[in-house]
Amino acid sequence: MATDIALRVRPALAGFEPYDPAFSPCEVNLSANENTYPLPQDVRERIVQALANTPLNRYPDPLANELRDELAAWHEVDRSCVMVGNGGDELLFNLLFCFGGPGRALVVAPPCFEEYKNFAKMCETEVVEVWRNEQDYSLDDEALIDAAREAALVMLTSPNNPTGDLVEPALVRRLLDETDALVLLDEAYVEFAPAGTSLVSWVRDNPRLMVLRTLSKAFALAGLRCGYLIANHEVIDVLAAIRQIYSEDVLAQTVALQAVRKRSSFEPVISTIVKEREELARALAELPGVTLWPSSANFLLARIPEAGSIRARLRDEHSVLIRDFSYAPGLSDCLRITVGTRSENERLIGALKAILEVE
Numbered sequence: 095m096a097t098d099i100a101l102r103v104r105p106a107l108a109g110f111e112p113y114d115p116a117f118s119p120c121e122v123n124l125s126a127n128e129n130t131y132p133l134p135q136d137v138r139e140r141i142v143q144a145l146a147n148t149p150l151n152r153y154p155d156p157l158a159n160e161l162r163d164e165l166a167a168w169h170e171v172d173r174s175c176v177m178v179g180n181g182g183d184e185l186l187f188n189l190l191f192c193f194g195g196p197g198r199a200l201v202v203a204p205p206c207f208e209e210y211k212n213f214a215k216m217c218e219t220e221v222v223e224v225w226r227n228e229q230d231y232s233l234d235d236e237a238l239i240d241a242a243r244e245a246a247l248v249m250l251t252s253p254n255n256p257t258g259d260l261v262e263p264a265l266v267r268r269l270l271d272e273t274d275a276l277v278l279l280d281e282a283y284v285e286f287a288p289a290g291t292s293l294v295s296w297v298r299d300n301p302r303l304m305v306l307r308t309l310s311k312a313f314a315l316a317g318l319r320c321g322y323l324i325a326n327h328e329v330i331d332v333l334a335a336i337r338q339i340y341s342e343d344v345l346a347q348t349v350a351l352q353a354v355r356k357r358s359s360f361e362p363v364i365s366t367i368v369k370e371r372e373e374l375a376r377a378l379a380e381l382p383g384v385t386l387w388p389s390s391a392n393f394l395l396a397r398i399p400e401a402g403s404i405r406a407r408l409r410d411e412h413s414v415l416i417r418d419f420s421y422a423p424g425l426s427d428c429l430r431i432t433v434g435t436r437s438e439n440e441r442l443i444g445a446l447k448a449i450l451e452v453e
């Protein structure tokens with residue numbers, strides 16, 4: 095019997111599709127900005143031991159306070175300024191759930207992470223898009239500030255996904271000084287940027303600034319689902335009150351705690367990825383027809399004629415998966431390539447040379 099489920103869906107949620115990362119099993123997966131290196135051995139050992147001692151019959155600590163304390167000590171803020179979430183995604187959703195809603199607007203600067211817009215729509219929040227410059231993807235500061243004057247929330251990404259560039263601190267300063275909006279700076283990839291890039295330390299003196307971080311990228315824990323927000327305690331209090339009470343499970347809390355405690359063990363792999371990014375950029379730039387943008391993240395954005403078919407041939411003929419953005423507004427013929435290990439990157443370059451018939 096036919097049902098009318100579609101008609102019963104809350105109107106703001108009608109028409110959404112499940113998230114599709116366009117994943118196909120491939121030998122080399124450079125499609126999702128993950129850290130493709132193994133976990134540092136000492137971290138792995140600690141995690142295995144800690145997991146073995148984690149009881150599963152008890153509910154988790156809803157606020158993950160041990161983990162919050164460790165994150166707070168790292169970032170030199172009070173525990174009351176830290177909230178943990180089931181990936182950065184949960185925190186982004188909850189921010190819109192709390193501070194968006196009918197009659198309120200979110201300002202974004204596309205091309206950027208598409209979930210900002212999706213979550214805003216789910217939360218019945220108007221989305222104001224201030225597009226980046228079509229050539230160099232630079233931000234339009236004046237237009238962003240103008241839009242932010244009328245908005246509840248601004249979300250900027252530094253480094254940006256998929257363009258790889260950083261947000262100038264001066265723009266964040268102006269957004270805080272010249273508008274009344276809450277400003278979320280998404281630093282999911284900031285560990286790959288030059289030291290001193292993060293604006294976490296600004297949170298203490300700027301109660302409308304919020305900084306999002308994740309363990310999914312530099313800390314090689316995308317499968318774990320753990321992100322965190324550093325913000326004024328009043329923001330954190332609201333998030334604490336509305337969150338899914340046990341969204342961060344005991345296993346995730348246990349693993350995240352070990353990884354954060356041993357954060358210095360990740361430094362060598364992070365600097366290797368940064369070096370490999372420059373190596374990969376050099377090799378890609380030598381290929382015919384490739385335009386590259388400078389990146390401070392663990393991925394590169396490359397424009398190449400026939401990008402969609404090149405990506406399909408990489409997958410089908412060479413078992414190398416990268417992300418196709420050629421369909422997306424502002425990103426025609428663009429591919430996003432995660433920086434992998436030396437051998438993964440060489441395999442990608444070899445495959446591209448074969449497809450482009452370069453010696």
Ligand code: PMP
Pocket residue numbers: 127180181182183184207251254255280282307308309310316319320321
């Ligand atoms: N922000 C940006 C810019 C991202 O690219 C991602 C993941 N792709 C996230 C946030 C969310 O990451 P996670 O939910 O894995 O923490």
